[in-house]
Amino acid sequence: MTRRRGSPDARVVKTHERLAQALVALTLERGYDAVTVRELTARAGVGYATFFRHCSSKEALLEQLLTDTLDDLMARLTPQLVTSDLARIGTLVFGHARDHADRYRVLLRTGEITGLLERCTRLGTETLSATFIPKPGSVVPFEVAAHHLVHSFIGLVAWYLDAGLPHTPERMGEILEALILEPTYRVALEAKK
Amino acid sequence: MTRRRGSPDARVVKTHERLAQALVALTLERGYDAVTVRELTARAGVGYATFFRHCSSKEALLEQLLTDTLDDLMARLTPQLVTSDLARIGTLVFGHARDHADRYRVLLRTGEITGLLERCTRLGTETLSATFIPKPGSVVPFEVAAHHLVHSFIGLVAWYLDAGLPHTPERMGEILEALILEPTYRVALEAKK
């Protein structure tokens, strides 16, 4: 039974951490599909049956990894959003990706499984709608601009990780601004009055 | 044994077509992972063992679907590339996607499995390198620009299909130009002299 509040059993958190870490490591080694639950538990140093006491499936573990990571990222991002300090968002995201590179690699590489793009697009569209309105007469619909912004942002993060973190988060923030944010704003968006 | 040349056995092509069609249909219905080879052969009206005489696995069938589709697309695109008629590329690609919408949906939805992004990035980078050089002093490296171009292009095609083909290929070509091609060229590329 899950404990309601206060003190989670130390064994539970330890097992969960080991499983998540093993999933990341094995996915990077052999690819997500090739990883079996038996390998996973062996790598984690955990009994086979114990896995199913934590997750209903391998996908559920990945799903929770995404949720945890997104929650952590949003906790750092939200303060910048309320102060409308949009310029720093790029730096923060790329810094977060760098700090959790392996985890990000797994989540981005198995993005279609976790529904990462859909969830981020929803977040991004809501954020955009709060700050911008469609630019009148633009050839680019608002919906397309929002999708493009999120999708190419994620793509840039994925490239950053695949390329082995060749630049600082600040530099990547500048690239993001020049290649994606500024053009999208200029062509399709208008600041809310 | 595979025939060397001339006349491929009519049974082979029929079986292969049925299998490919069944894979597309079932993937759109239940999702790629949920599709089993048994379902596949049942839907295709083909014996179970026959599947493995054509493909080594479900992934191999998907892989071949991607190869066939990319070959067909490139055959239509190449003439435009040599005449440097880059403006028409967008229209051609979106038209091709519209004409083979279900197949595209499957390939884009399972992109990480088929390695679609990697192969398209290679193609796109080669094409770009033939026509453009890095813009001196740009904050955006050539490699990043090439990756961005291809990745966001693919993302726009994927949106087009998910949204249910709400615009004409010509209109999508204009959006592509305004949102992706023009900004990337302006910020990071320079025409070869």
Add this chain to the structure above:
DNA sequence: GAAGTTATGATATACACTGTATCAGAAATG
């Protein structure tokens, strides 16, 4: 159109992985 070649269908089988159940023992909480 006939002969020979080749793919197919049906069936059986070995193997791998999943997900669940059980139970004794270890570890954490209060």
Add this chain to the structure above:
DNA sequence: CATTTCTGATACAGTGTATATCATAACTTC
């Protein structure tokens, strides 16, 4: 320290993969 709860080990049924075999049907070539 006593009780609760998690864990490890093991067994098991169910499902899906991949291969092998053989009689039959379909196709190509001449």
